[in-house]
Amino acid sequence: MLLSTKDILLAAQQEKKAVAAFNVFNLETVQAAVRAAEEEDRPVIIALGERYLPTVDLEGFAALAIAIARKATVPVALHLDHAYEKESIVRAIRCGFTSVMYDGSKYELEENIARTKEIVELAHMAGVSVEAEIGSVSRGAYSDEEEGEGRLTDPADAKRFVEETGVDFLAAAIGTVHGMYTGEPKIDLELLRNIQASVQVPLVLHGGSGTPDMIIAQAIESGICKVNINTEVSLAAVSHLIQFASTAEPQRAHLSTIMADMQGTILPVMKKFVKLLAQQKQA
Numbered sequence: 463m464l465l466s467t468k469d470i471l472l473a474a475q476q477e478k479k480a481v482a483a484f485n486v487f488n489l490e491t492v493q494a495a496v497r498a499a500e501e502e503d504r505p506v507i508i509a510l511g512e513r514y515l516p517t518v519d520l521e522g523f524a525a526l527a528i529a530i531a532r533k534a535t536v537p538v539a540l541h542l543d544h545a546y547e548k549e550s551i552v553r554a555i556r557c558g559f560t561s562v563m564y565d566g567s568k569y570e571l572e573e574n575i576a577r578t579k580e581i582v583e584l585a586h587m588a589g590v591s592v593e594a595e596i597g598s599v600s601r602g603a604y605s606d607e608e609e610g611e612g613r614l615t616d617p618a619d620a621k622r623f624v625e626e627t628g629v630d631f632l633a634a635a636i637g638t639v640h641g642m643y644t645g646e647p648k649i650d651l652e653l654l655r656n657i658q659a660s661v662q663v664p665l666v667l668h669g670g671s672g673t674p675d676m677i678i679a680q681a682i683e684s685g686i687c688k689v690n691i692n693t694e695v696s697l698a699a700v701s702h703l704i705q706f707a708s709t710a711e712p713q714r715a716h717l718s719t720i721m722a723d724m725q726g727t728i729l730p731v732m733k734k735f736v737k738l739l740a741q742q743k744q745a
């Protein structure tokens with residue numbers, strides 16, 4: 463069933479679990495994400511980044527994703543990830559996205575607050591929830607996100623930001639990176655706990671890929687309710703396709719089977735995350 467992102471995340475916050483938000487861009491990635499969630503009997507968020515809009519038809523994609531979400535046996539939400547333009551947010555709201563992320567993290571706090579507040583007012587009128595980011599997530603290996611400064615979130619700024627913008631979930635920068643880590647991950651869990659103590663809204667971890675399981679479990683314990691996953695899924699598919707391309711006979715390979723095969727390859731990777739995020743810390 464298609465459900466509001468806010469309802470899914472508030473329920474996750476209550477049960478001290480997190481929900482996987484998979485970056486998807488086509489039928490196969492949507493189907494794999496929903497199937498991974500169904501097989502683990504957990505909710506899931508399917509997220510389309512604004513950066514894919516030059517090649518992905520937003521309205522067409524939404525129709526497809528919403529139809530699949532409605533048929534699902536578990537709650538599925540449809541999220542617009544890292545939107546920088548008001549125009550994409552308005553289009554996403556019009557075609558049925560259940561939440562949007564406005565990324566004003568490149569602006570100074572005052573301007574980020576003013577811009578985010580405007581988006582929140584607009585989205586809330588349509589019953590759509592909003593995620594925003596303060597601080598900024600830097601870029602690791604194999605990522606297709608923009609370079610961030612890696613500025614960690616200040617808890618006092620987070621408090622003010624949430625109060626003044628009315629945002630529904632907050633992406634906090636605590637040292638994870640977009641993409642894979644190039645060295646030892648330096649995740650500041652104490653900072654996360656301070657942010658959790660400063661705000662009531664569910665917190666979002668960007669850069670789930672390659673983050674050690676133990677750190678993800680501790681992050682969930684400290685208020686993370688949504689974990690974004692992109693690169694690790696992409697890497698699994700790309701490695702598989704490279705292997706396939708080096709051995710396949712062109713006359714026997716058909717695109718339809720390659721796409722189906724790719725969906726089969728990413729399913730266990732997605733399931734691993736859905737399962738990990740649903741684990742509760744043993745007392």
Ligand SMILES: [Zn+2]
Binds near residue numbers: 544607640668669690
């Ligand atoms: Zn992100």
